[in-house]
Amino acid sequence: MGRSARDWDESDVRVRPNRRGSRPRTKDRPAHADAVIGFVIAVDRGRWTTLVDEGGEERTVxxxxxxxxxxxxxxVGDRVGLVGDVSGRADTLARIVRVEERxxxxxxxxxxxxxIERVVVANADQLVIVSALANPEPRPRLIDRCLVAAYDAELDPLLVLTxxxxxxxxxxxxxxxxxxVPCVVTSVLSPGSEGLAALRERLAGKVSVLVGHSGVGKSTLVNALVPDADRATGVVNDVTGRGRHTSTSAVALRLPEGGWVIDxxxxxxxxxxxxxxTRIVEHFPELAEGTANCPRGCTHDEPDCALDDWVAQGHAGPNGAQRLDSLRRLLRTRTAQSGD
Known part of the structure; x- marks a missing residue:
């Protein structure tokens, strides 16, 4: 005759004997206080290339x-804690045990x-938006989107026109x-060109991430900035007007003048x-104060928006109307197509 569930007690439970060397599982992660800090400069198929600086001596791990x-x-750009074999010798692997606060x-x-959000890079100082003036044609809506992303990430934007x-x-x-938005205009990327010199000055001592659609000359720009970068370059298709993807993954490259550029x-x-x-509006301080009088849920691009009166009354300064137009253009990018 079978026993009901209420007839069972703890004496009926079989407890497996402890195996030699086994330890009870815990959700507490080890502190790894001895971990060394590395700067991620490249990612490739589950392997992270990091730069470790100990006592002024650098090595790649x-x-x-x-x-x-x-x-x-x-x-790329993350600072991570490394344990295990951190010697950097060939055919060795360390382990990343934590990601430092970004x-x-x-x-x-x-x-x-x-x-689903995708993190592009971490710990950058400025976003360099690269666009060609021709071949391929510039894509203002994509540039606007990159500007919004820069404002959201609290990165300084820089527009580079090639x-x-x-x-x-x-x-x-x-x-x-x-x-x-600060801008640098370049044409011929020779070592002594005026545009390249101006760009070097803007990048020196900072961590800058370069973004742009294919064919705008981004890899050519990187090769001019970092002579030994050897980034592959491509051409623009005469029929589609689009460039071919030449950079397949993000990589951080050290600038001769100091700082890093992330392609x-x-x-x-x-x-x-x-x-x-609301994070976009915060980057227009002369307009942000005027939103206090907006109706609840205002998109700042509708007839009842209080910003029109704010600008008309001169609170936003002499360029208030143009700034409001620019703000609304950026806000519309969230409801427009994410491409061109």
Whole structure:
């Protein structure tokens, strides 16, 4: 006759004897107080290349992600804790056991409806948006999206316009004048060119991430900035007007003048599903105060928006109307297509 569940007690439970060397599992991760800190400069198929500086001596250490980190995102620019074989010798692997707190995070989504954020780089100081003035044609909406991403990540934006020998920069730059975005215009990227010298000055001592769609000359720019970078360059298709992806993964390269430049693969879209519109308004301080009188849920691009009166009354300064137009243009990027 079978026994009911209420007839069982703890004496009926078989306890497996402890095996030699086994330890009870715990959710507490080891502190790894002895971990050395590495700076991630490249990621390739589950292997992270890091730069370790101990006592002024640098060495490159390749590492894998420790099991206890699970699927924790680790990207170029991250500072990570390393244990195990951190000698940097050939055919050795260290383990990444933690990711240090990030000072900044540049993120994107596949499109404006995708809830999954993708971290592009960590701990950058400025976002360098590279666009050609011709061949291929500039894509203002993509540039606007990159500006929004920079504001959201609290990175300083820098606009770099290449191929100025094919098209004058003035007409295109006019639409960004109200945003006060610094810009560098380049044509011939020879070592002594004026544009390249100006760009070097803007990048010196900072961690800068370069973004731009394929064919704009981003890899050519990197090769001019870092002589031994040897980044592959491509050409623009005469039929489609699009460039071919030449950079396949992000990589950090040290600049001769100090600082780092992070080259990223060419992009064709930049989703902003993760961006809170209020964070964009915060980067327009002369307008942000005026939103206090807006109706609840105001998108700042509707008839009842209080910003129109704020600007009309002169609270936003002499360029208030142009700044408001620019703000609304950026806000609309969240509801437009994530590509062109």
């Amino acid at each position: 390749v590492a894998m992600r420790a099991r206890e980190l699970g699927r924790t995102s680790i990207v 000072e900044s995070v540049l993120r994107r989504t596949a499109d404006d409806t995708d809830p 191929k100025a020998d094919l098209e004058p920069a003035g007409p295109f730059l006019a639409q960004y004048a109200p945003l006060d 990223t693969p060419g992009i064709r879209s930049f989703g902003l599903a993760h961006v809170d519109p």
